[in-house]
Amino acid sequence: MSLPITLxxxxxxxxxxxxxxxxxxxxxxxxxxxxxxxxGDDSFQSFEEVLKVAKREKVDFLLLGGDLFHHHNPSxxxxxxxxxxxxxxxxxxxxxxxxxxxxxxxxxNENLSIELPIFIIHGNHDDxxxxxxxxxxxxxxxxxxxxxxKVSNYEQFSLYPILFIKGNTKIALYxxxxxKDERLFLALQNKKVDFNRPEDYSSWFNILIxxxxxxxxxxxxxxxxxFLPESFIPSFFDLVIWGxxxxxxxxxxxxxxxxxxxxxxxxTVVTSLIGPEAKQKGMGLLExxxxxxxxxxxxxxxxxPFVYCNVRK
Amino acid sequence: MSLPITLxxxxxxxxxxxxxxxxxxxxxxxxxxxxxxxxGDDSFQSFEEVLKVAKREKVDFLLLGGDLFHHHNPSxxxxxxxxxxxxxxxxxxxxxxxxxxxxxxxxxNENLSIELPIFIIHGNHDDxxxxxxxxxxxxxxxxxxxxxxKVSNYEQFSLYPILFIKGNTKIALYxxxxxKDERLFLALQNKKVDFNRPEDYSSWFNILIxxxxxxxxxxxxxxxxxFLPESFIPSFFDLVIWGxxxxxxxxxxxxxxxxxxxxxxxxTVVTSLIGPEAKQKGMGLLExxxxxxxxxxxxxxxxxPFVYCNVRK
Numbered sequence: 155m156s157l158p159i160t161l162x163x164x165x166x167x168x169x170x171x172x173x174x175x176x177x178x179x180x181x182x183x184x185x186x187x188x189x190x191x192x193x194g195d196d197s198f199q200s201f202e203e204v205l206k207v208a209k210r211e212k213v214d215f216l217l218l219g220g221d222l223f224h225h226h227n228p229s230x231x232x233x234x235x236x237x238x239x240x241x242x243x244x245x246x247x248x249x250x251x252x253x254x255x256x257x258x259x260x261x262x263n264e265n266l267s268i269e270l271p272i273f274i275i276h277g278n279h280d281d282x283x284x285x286x287x288x289x290x291x292x293x294x295x296x297x298x299x300x301x302x303x304k305v306s307n308y309e310q311f312s313l314y315p316i317l318f319i320k321g322n323t324k325i326a327l328y329x330x331x332x333x334k335d336e337r338l339f340l341a342l343q344n345k346k347v348d349f350n351r352p353e354d355y356s357s358w359f360n361i362l363i364x365x366x367x368x369x370x371x372x373x374x375x376x377x378x379x380x381f382l383p384e385s386f387i388p389s390f391f392d393l394v395i396w397g398x399x400x401x402x403x404x405x406x407x408x409x410x411x412x413x414x415x416x417x418x419x420x421x422t423v424v425t426s427l428i429g430p431e432a433k434q435k436g437m438g439l440l441e442x443x444x445x446x447x448x449x450x451x452x453x454x455x456x457x458x459p460f461v462y463c464n465v466r467k
Numbered sequence: 468m469s470l471p472i473t474l475x476x477x478x479x480x481x482x483x484x485x486x487x488x489x490x491x492x493x494x495x496x497x498x499x500x501x502x503x504x505x506x507g508d509d510s511f512q513s514f515e516e517v518l519k520v521a522k523r524e525k526v527d528f529l530l531l532g533g534d535l536f537h538h539h540n541p542s543x544x545x546x547x548x549x550x551x552x553x554x555x556x557x558x559x560x561x562x563x564x565x566x567x568x569x570x571x572x573x574x575x576n577e578n579l580s581i582e583l584p585i586f587i588i589h590g591n592h593d594d595x596x597x598x599x600x601x602x603x604x605x606x607x608x609x610x611x612x613x614x615x616x617k618v619s620n621y622e623q624f625s626l627y628p629i630l631f632i633k634g635n636t637k638i639a640l641y642x643x644x645x646x647k648d649e650r651l652f653l654a655l656q657n658k659k660v661d662f663n664r665p666e667d668y669s670s671w672f673n674i675l676i677x678x679x680x681x682x683x684x685x686x687x688x689x690x691x692x693x694f695l696p697e698s699f700i701p702s703f704f705d706l707v708i709w710g711x712x713x714x715x716x717x718x719x720x721x722x723x724x725x726x727x728x729x730x731x732x733x734x735t736v737v738t739s740l741i742g743p744e745a746k747q748k749g750m751g752l753l754e755x756x757x758x759x760x761x762x763x764x765x766x767x768x769x770x771x772p773f774v775y776c777n778v779r780k
Contacts, residue, residue, distance in 0.1 A: 227543050231597060234605045241609055245578035265558035265580035284544060292547045296554055297610065 172321030174252065174442040177208040178449070180219030180365075180397040181277065181421035185232030188224075197224065198235050199456040200422040204437055205243035207452060209270050211439060214252055214320065216270060219397025219419060220277025220332055220365035223290045228280075233293060240298035244270050252320035259300045266297065273316070275303035276331035277365040277397055289331075303329030303363070308337045310346040315360075317352070323444050326351070326358040328391075332365040332398065339379040342386040349388055359442050360390055365397035368418065384409050384416065393417060393440075393447060401430035404438075404451035417449055424460045432462035485634030487565065487755040490521040491762070493532030493678075493710040494590065494734035498545035501537075510537065511548050512769040513735040517750055518556035520765060522583050524752060527565055527633065529583060532710025532732060533590025533645055533678035536603045541593075546606060553611035557583050565633035572613045579610065586629070588616035589644035590678040590710055602644075616642030616676070621650045623659040628673075630665070636757050639664070639671045641704075645678040645711065652692040655699040662701055672755050673703055678710035681731065697722050697729065706730060706753075706760060714743035717751075717764035730762055737773045745775035 182201040187193045201222075208216045223232065246269025250261050261268035274291060276282065282289040282304055295301040305311045315326035328349065330338070341347050352358055367381035387394055391414045393406065402420025409416060419438050424431040435457045439450040495514040500506045514535075521529045536545065559582025563574050574581035587604060589595065595602040595617055608614040618624045628639035641662065643651070654660050665671055680694035700707055704727045706719065715733025722729060732751050737744045748770045752763040 230540050230603055230606070231599060231601055233546065234599075234601050237606050238609075245576075247578070263558075265560070265582075267578035269578075286544060286547075288544055288547050290543055293543070293550050293606070296551075 168321070169443060171251070172323045172443055174318065174320050174323050174325060174440075175211065175213045176440040176442070177204070177211065177213045177216045178219070178395060178417065178419050178438040178440055179204045179216065179422060180395075180419045181221045181400055181423075182218070183221055183224040183279065183421060183423050183425055184236050185228050186224040186423055186425055188229060188232055193458065196456075196458055197423040198239060200435070200454055201236075202239050202243070203454055203456045204422060205239065205270060207437065209243060209246075212248075213439065214250070214271070214318075216272045217327075217363065217395070217440075218272060218274040219363055219395055220275050221279040221397065221421075222274060222277070223280040224425070226279060226281075226283070226290070228290050233290070237294070237298075240272075240294060244268060244272065244298045246270070252318055255317040255319070256314055257300065257302065257316040260297060263296075271300060272298070273300045273302060273327070273329075275329040275363055275365060275397070276301070278332040281332050303331040305330065305333060308333055309341060310348075311341070312348040312350060314350045315352075317358075323442055324352075324358045325442060326355065326360045328360070328362045330362070330364045335367050335381055336379040338366060338382055339386070342382070349390075351390065355390055357445075359392050359445060359447065361393045361395065362387060362391050363395040363397065368396050368399045368416075384412065387412070387414070389413055392445070395419070400425065402433055402435050404436065404449075406449050415447075422454060422457065424458065427462070429462045432460045482756060484564070485636045485756055487631065487633050487636050487638060487753075488524065488526045489753040489755070490517070490524065490526045490529045490750060491532070491708060491730065491732050491753055492517045492529065492735060492750040493708075493732045494534045494713055494736075495531070496534055496537040496592065496734060496736050496738055497549050498541050499537040499736055499738055501542060501545055506771065509769075509771055510736040511552060513748070513767055514549075515552045515556070516767055516769045517735060518552065518583060520750065522556060522559075525561075526752065527563070527584070527631075529585045530640075530676065530708070530753075531585060531587040532676055532708055533588050534592040534710065534734075535587060535590070536593040537738070539592060539594075539596070539603070541603050546603070550607070550611075553585075553607060557581060557585065557611045559583070565631055568630040568632070569627055570613065570615065570629040573610060576609075584613060585611070586613045586615060586640070586642075588642040588676055588678060588710070589614070591645040594645050616644040618643065618646060621646055622654060623661075624654070625661040625663060627663050628665075630671075636755055637665075637671045638755060639668065639673045641673070641675045643675070643677050648680050648694055649692045651679060651695055652699070655695070662703075664703065668703055670758075672705050672758060672760065674706045674708060675700060675704050676708040676710065681709050681712045681729075697725065700725070700727070702726055705758070708732070713738065715746055715748050717749065717762075719762050735767060735770065737771065740775070742775045745773045 186197045248269040318325040396418045400421035406415035406417035499510045561582040631638040709731045713734035719728040719730035
């Protein structure tokens with residue numbers, strides 16, 4: 155893959171001019187328990203908080219890891235509430251001092267003024283289906299959302315990154331929206347996924363965002379393909395952002411064998427009565443400067459407290 | 468009701484500068500027979516044609532008379548197809564040389580560039596419901612659509628017009644989205660609807676757009692309230708635009724007793740196997756200059772031909 159641009163050697167080298175700031179969130183599950191009079195608003199409130207904090211932090215963009223919607227066919231009410239939250243937070247006047255290649259983001263549309271660009275892959279709750287391969291995310295794609303990572307041939311596919319350049323920092327962002335775990339397992343195991351890279355890929359910060367089972371759950375029994383082994387992910391990646399798993403980790407974890415880090419933002423709403431969901435929920439502010447990065451954990455204030463413990467008989 | 472503005476006496480009096488051009492369509496029924504392999508696209512194609520013709524004609528705005536959606540809870544597929552058609556046709560660069568008062572239209576939103584403003588009321592297929600009183604039209608309200616005519620208290624309500632001014636032509640547009648026929652019948656019969664008017668209302672061109680049964684159908688039996696008698700509509704109106712009835716009339720009909728004209732655009736897709744649906748379908752280009760108006764009928768080219776006749780045994 156050859157680069158679509160020639161880097162200008164006179165790019166500013168000020169740290170600020172080359173510092174990417176990206177808010178990361180996942181599994182917002184809009185519409186979860188929407189008919190519950192007490193908890194019905196929870197998913198919307200926390201999603202709105204994510205957007206408001208992202209705007210307050212003036213990030214370059216917000217990156218969402220799938221399961222924006224809880225129901226595969228969201229109700230009219232959920233779609234309208236999502237529409238209102240997006241309309242109120244995405245639009246606005248802001249200059250975006252970074253470049254995007256290999257994707258037409260909404261803020262390049264001369265008819266829209268976008269304050270908060272959002273890039274998003276789908277999860278298993280909002281994966282595409284039907285003859286047209288539509289996901290509910292498509293409702294907002296092009297205007298409020300920049301949807302990527304949709305795969306049409308599950309057995310063999312090519313991935314092209316979205317390229318971001320800010321000063322001297324270059325990011326190649328690859329996304330794979332949720333696929334049935336077995337399908338992705340087999341496609342990766344059989345080397346049927348082609349990761350197209352810039353020729354000088356080692357000078358890029360390479361990110362993969364996925365939405366799959368991270369661990370071989372005990373409940374899956376003998377089926378050992380119901381998750382994505384980290385060892386199947388190419389080693390040229392610097393950071394893997396893992397959606398689908400609801401437990402929030404504040405720090406990225408390094409895979410010492412392969413070299414990349416894995417960051418798991420967790421969900422923004424509790425959807426299962428299990429211990430890991432009782433941990434403090436949050437989002438991550440990813441800062442990237444050339445090859446260096448850090449993730450600043452931010453707590454979500456709107457999440458309903460949830461206590462999980464064992465009680466003796 | 469006092470006017471929110473003072474008319475500038477130096478307004479241009481050129482005919483072009485004072486000529487309002489408004490495209491009228493109704494009952495687009497997006498999603499009608501969406502699973503039918505042959506007719507599934509029909510509603511979308513004709514709606515898209517309406518938008519494209521409205522853009523080609525460079526009208527000031529498009530006015531829709533309700534039942535944009537066929538199903539009360541439109542499918543994800545229908546919402547996405549509607550979203551795509553609206554996105555592709557509503558946005559664009561255009562200067563709007565008329566003023567709007569008592570409503571914030573989308574083209575006044577500094578974050579959006581709107582080429583084709585659309586004003587719309589709901590019909591009986593997409594009327595608001597639930598605790599929040601949401602209509603499917605709300606999904607697009609604020610961005611692609613300017614939704615008005617929603618009533619929250621059915622027994623007694625006040626109507627405020629949207630005011631449009633272009634040169635020396637002034638329009639007061641009143642909308643009542645569909646109400647159960649009996650409800651509106653009783654509210655109007657009992658004088659419980661308050662039509663707020665500009666003080667100099669006689670110098671305005673007063674339009675009412677509604678979505679109700681126009682005729683007392685034989686099938687309703689003894690119930691005589693299942694329609695809206697024209698005599699219930701105040702006589703200060705110049706033009707009544709009647710949605711819900713699917714038969715297309717090319718000409719407005721004058722009610723000689725009351726004085727106003729009634730224009731019935733009809734549907735853009737055939738949804739019943741009855742004679743009136745077999746007539747040529749179309750839309751109307753309403754031109755208003757001061758107190759004068761005319762409606763230029765335009766044929767729809769995309770409507771599937773439908774022949775209705777009696778066959779002898």
